[in-house]
Amino acid sequence: MRVAARLRGYGRPRELVVRYVVLTLVLALMVGPLLWQLLSSLKGDGEAIFGDAAGLIPREPTLEAYQTVFDQAPMARYMLNSLIMCALTVTSQVIFPTLAGYMMSRQGWRGRKAVYAVLIVSMIFPFESIMVSLFMMVRDAGLVDNLIGVWLPGAIAAVNVLIMRATFDAVPDEVEDAALLDGANEWQRFTKIYLPASVGAMMVVIINSFIAAWDDFLWPFIVLRSENLFTLTLGLSRMAESSLGYDVRIVMAGSVISIAPILILFIVLQRWFYKGVAEGAVK
Amino acid sequence: MARGGAALYRAWWVPFLWVGPAIVAVAVWGIFPFVNTVLLSFTDAKPLGGGGAFVGLDNYARLLDDPDFWLATKNSVLYAVFAVPLLVLLPLILAQLVFKKIPGIGFFRSAFYTPVLASMVAVGLVWQNLLSDQGPINTALGKLHLIDDAVPFLSDSTLILASAIALTVWKGLGWYMIFYLAALANVPRDLYEAAELDGAGPVRRFIHITIPGVRLTMMLIGILSGIGSLRVFTEIYVLGGATGGPGGQARTLPFYIRDAALDPIAGNAGYGAAISVALFAMTCVLALLAHKFGSKED
Incomplete structure (x- = not known):
């Protein structure tokens, strides 16, 4: 008992x-x-x-259906394109919001309030209400049907700057004071003290950006035309509309392929995922 | 108080090296596009170039007379009307269910969160097959003798919308559940114990302690899910097809913006921009309503 x-x-x-x-x-x-x-x-x-x-x-x-998906549709190509999108997005979303978030957590420099206002205002407009204009901008830049055109508008998000800033804010002043006494310059303090303290928040940003890039549909759908550039979600929906779509096994195999990597990531990095929701709520 | 104070000898331009790329990016890709949308809405610009002449308020006049616009608006509003209450209430019940740390609860929490992670296209395709005429849901309903003919979940525009709302809610439950789990942790436990001693049952405890305790979170989720409802595109695209239901009858506002503005042949970016401004205005109205609603209850 x-x-x-x-x-x-x-x-x-x-x-x-x-x-x-x-x-x-x-x-x-x-x-x-x-x-x-x-x-x-x-x-x-x-x-x-x-x-x-x-x-x-x-x-x-x-595993026949999986075999067919890779044989009859450019599934590997779609996955590669999605991975390229994820790599680009994660890289830009980690580097620049971290740098900006650090400086936003420092006091006493001219223009800080204005920069903060720009960050906040940029979060007001839902993507769907500006996507026409975004498309025209990408078109004028000659980036229609180009993965860079998919990446650029979502390369840096204000919310990630705020997440990083909150983390840097939480580092106790005493730690920095000690480094100042040791004569460390700002870049040294940033790399030796602040970066190590922000690894958790960075994980959150990495995971959020990776999933956003992997799962996105509407924007790649608008920008991309050539099948060899399609991301996985786009290729999947196109496959379901094609003659392959008549075989439900194949469509289901395709969507398992789309979900599995994220699920594995989730199982391995679970605690960061929930942390991400909490951080996102700050927005 | 050493934090970044003037004592650190930072030249005036140094901070801008740090924030520069981020601030330029969000201004160019987050703020300018909205200004540009407003400007575009006074022109007849074409998505692939050409046009762009000033047409005054023509696009807005056309909007008022466009039955497709009003249909899409109706669909989007209905979407919010049904999805928001479900997304405010159901995740709270779900959170309540997994709040108590009993053995195995971590597994249930994770499992309920799984749909959140999947792409809408991937789970939408699953639902599309579950809901098709010969799909398992219709088969089950038939076996239970509840229906004689298959329910046209994917070919009747009202049912497409209803199915899409169900999909949105199903996929969103786990996400908002996490919000509520955090909020529930802040509701004082002794309130529950006191109420239990007073003989209050679970339902009364839920209404009198839990709901007031998580009210701010409910407000937040109301706003987030409302804005989310106005942004729906993929659900309709996957369940209702590229046309957005038969004859485009199930199209939401973002769907109609896509069709009206960005169709490579017939698209009119100027007109689409006017619809975009209308969509943004609706988002603002929703946020203001929520704000008013929320502050009144205090």
Whole structure:
């Protein structure tokens, strides 16, 4: 009865059972669609996906659908393009907001308030209400149908500057005072004291930017025309509209491929993900 | 008080080396485009070049007479009307459910968060298949003898909107759940114990302690999910197809902006810019309403 004894601390047993039952029902609702997707993608050619004959579990699980996705669609190319987008976005979103966030957390320089105002104002306009203008700007820069054109407008976000600033604000003054006494110059103080103290916030920025770039659809959809430049989300939706889309297994395999990397990242780096939500709420 | 004080001998231009790239980027890609949108809305600019002549208020006049614009506006407003209450309430219940640290709760929290991480296109394609005429949901409803013919989730424009709202809510639940988990941690536990001693059941405790305790978070989520509803594009695109439902009947405002402004052949960026200004105005109205609503309750 050791289990029962251990569980006693969590409330009345009946209440606890009800709680687990409800949790399991909600779990079915939240994860059920994703599970159906995974299981459907593992079904063989002859197996029913729809209708009365369709079972949930594949009778003979196979990776055929995944093979087909990579053979018949430029899936590897789509993934590469998405990875390029992620690499560009993560790099710019870490470097520049970190530098700006550091200086925004310093007091006593002229123009700080104005810079702060610019940052705040830039967060007011929803992307959808400026995307026409963004497209015209990218067009004038000759970057339509170019991954740089997809990257540039979202390369640096004000919210990340604010996240980094909040982290630098939290570093105790005493640490800096000690470094000042040692005669460290500003760049040295930044790299030796402030950067190490901000690794957590950087992780949050990295994860947020990576997922945003990986999952984005509308902007790449507007900017990109050539299939060999398509990101994964774009390629996936195009594939579903094409003749390949008639085979549900293949579409499901494609969307598993799109979700899996993020999920793995989530499992490995879980605590940073939740931290990210809290930081994002500052906005 | 040494923090970056004048004692640090920083030349006036040094701070701008640090903030420069970020500030230029957000001004160029975050603020200028809105000014430019307003300017564009007085022209007949074409998305691939050409046009651009000043047309005064023509685009706005056209807007008022455009049934497609009003349909898209109606769809977007309806979207918010249904999605916001669901996204304010359901994640709170969810958070309440996973708040107590019982064995295995970490697994449930993570599982409920999974849809948040996936791209809308990927989960939208899953839902599209779940909801299709021969999909598992229609099959199940048929087996239970609830329906004779398949429910046209993806071919009836009202049902497309309803399905898209369900998808938005499903995908957003885990995200807002985390907001509420943080808020619930700040509600004093002894309030619950006192209420329990007074004989208040779970429902009454929820209404009288939990809801007042997380009211600010509810406000925040109301605004965020409201703005989110006005921004919906991908859900409609994946569930209703590239046309946005039959005859474009399920198009939301961003969808209509895309169609009206950026179609390479028939697009009119000037007109699309006018719709964009209208969309921004609606966002402002929503934020102001929420603000008024929120401060009145104090």
